[in-house]
Amino acid sequence: MKHFLMLFIVSTGLIFQAGCYYDKEEELYPPQPCDTSNVSYATTIVPILSNRCYSCHSNANAQNFGNGISFEGYANISAYLATSTQLFIGAINHQDGYPAMPPASPKLTSCNINQIELWIAAGYPDN
Ligand code: HEC
Structure with missing residues (x-):
């Protein structure tokens, strides 16, 4: 006992x-909660692009690695989105018929994809 x-x-x-x-x-x-209520170009979008896209699509790297397309700076990304919004969204979602971006590395998190889509749907403001 x-x-x-x-x-x-x-x-x-x-x-x-x-x-x-x-x-x-x-x-x-x-x-980590996904903050979809305070999405802004400067504090939300630029850090995502900088971490996952600028290695190829920055002003310095676009020619050699990004097919000549730079998303660095508001003028560049807004000009691109004005003509190819669906291509951009298809690429980050790895949709059939679109180049999967970033290539050969993990897809953006669903939180980051949501944030980008919200920002684009709001008219991609420079905020
Ligand atoms: C390792 C380099 C690399 C990275 C990182 C990268 N891309 Fe790309 N991207 C390319 C290349 C090369 C092309 C052109 C070839 C192709 O379409 O597959 C391209 C094409 C694209 C296109 C189509 C452009 C057009 O109009 O034809 C989009 C949109 C795009 N990338 C978005 C992104 C986004 C958004 C990210 C970050 C989430 C990203 N890419 C990260 C190399 C990269």
Whole structure:
């Protein structure tokens, strides 16, 4: 009986500690909410393009890696979208019949795709 009690106490202790461990993990890595209410060109769109597209589609790299197309700077991206919005949206969604962008690397997160589509639907303001 004594042994059984000891075992009981030790194992509840272990379960309790495991509980604490997971609680802490959630504090360290809270699920990231997708901010779709404050989408702006400068604070939302540029960082996405800079991280995932400028390696080929910046002013400096477009000629060698981006088929001559630069999305760097509002004048460039807005001029592109004025003629090829559907191509841009098809590319980032990896839709059939469109070049999958970025090529040979993971698709943008669905959060980032939503943010870009919202910004385009709002008339891609320079905000
Ligand atoms: C590794 C280089 C590279 C990266 C990174 C890249 N692209 Fe491209 N992109 C290209 C190349 C090369 C082409 C032209 C060839 C093709 O259409 O597949 C292209 C074509 C495109 C086109 C079609 C252009 C047209 O009018 O014909 C769009 C739209 C596009 N990219 C958007 C993006 C976006 C948005 C990103 C970032 C999310 C991105 N690309 C990242 C290399 C890249």
